Amino acid sequence: GSHNAVLSGMLAADKIAAAIAAGRANDEVVEIENEWRATDIGKDLKRVRNVKPLWSKFGTAIGVALGGLDMWTNTLLGFSFFGTLRHGKTDAASLEPASMHRRIDYPRPDGVLTFDRLSSVFLSNTNHEENEPVHLQVKDMALQKSSEHDIYAGPSTRYCPAGVYEWVEKNGEETFVINAQNCVHCKTCDIKDPNQNINWVPPQGGEGPVYPNM
Ligand code: SF4
Structure with missing residues (x-):
């Protein structure tokens, strides 16, 4: 106990x-x-490693079929015709300007099957001192506004699972707000920011999520 x-x-x-x-x-x-x-999770991931690269390379119809074939040979025969394929570009480089896409209106969470982010953050028990050294560092705030906000429509407000990032109007100007105390240290922002402008560094000793029920 x-x-x-x-x-x-x-x-x-x-x-x-x-x-x-x-x-x-x-x-x-x-x-x-x-x-x-060497764990079961690691072995599972090895079997499916080529699925997304094949999909990106050959499109949905052929790529997904090849991905299926590759998973069969990996699972049944422990071997792949393709070896290990690489992704063509980084996650950060895969984002396209918002103007090339239609806006998605996400339905509100229903509290039964889907939940709002802040109640999930609450379950993670994440904890940081109020005045801890900044562990989410934005290198260039002007670039964040001119590119992340103006061109990419603020993806950080959607990809961050903890709702850390917000674009808020302050004195008539869109301002990037970082609620660092909610961070669950998934590192998505460090990987996905289109300009690689956000740097995640380890928080001061021992801070972050504490999952008591896992
Ligand atoms: S590390 Fe994850 S939880 Fe923390 S701010 Fe970045 S995206 Fe959000």
Whole structure:
């Protein structure tokens, strides 16, 4: 129960203190990369790795059919005709200007099957000190306005699962607001911002989501 959780928390803190005393403060957890690839999730992802590159390359009809074939050979025979294909471009480079697309009106969450983002953020138990050092850094605010807002219609307000980013009118000017205390550290903004203008850095020690029911 909670007693064990407190105990293991203390043990973890002791281990961290010992590691720091041993001069290992800058250790990187490099084993994570190999270890997750050996799990069931890692193996599943390996089998489907070519589906999206094939889809992008050959279009919906042929690409999806080839993706299906590739998943069969990977699953049944443990092998792919294609090896490992690469994506043609980064997520950030895949965004197109809003003027090329129709606006999507998303239905309101119904509270039964779909939920608003802030009640999900509440469940994540995410926590940051009010005055913590900024961990979501925008390199160039003028560019954020002229490009992310004016050209791409503010995708950060939709891709961020925690509703951290908002474009709000202040004194007649569209202003980029960052509610950093809600961040659940998914790193999407760092990857998806069309100008690579947002830099996610680790928050100060131990802050962020704490999922008590996972
Ligand atoms: S890391 Fe994820 S949750 Fe945090 S601000 Fe970026 S997109 Fe939002």
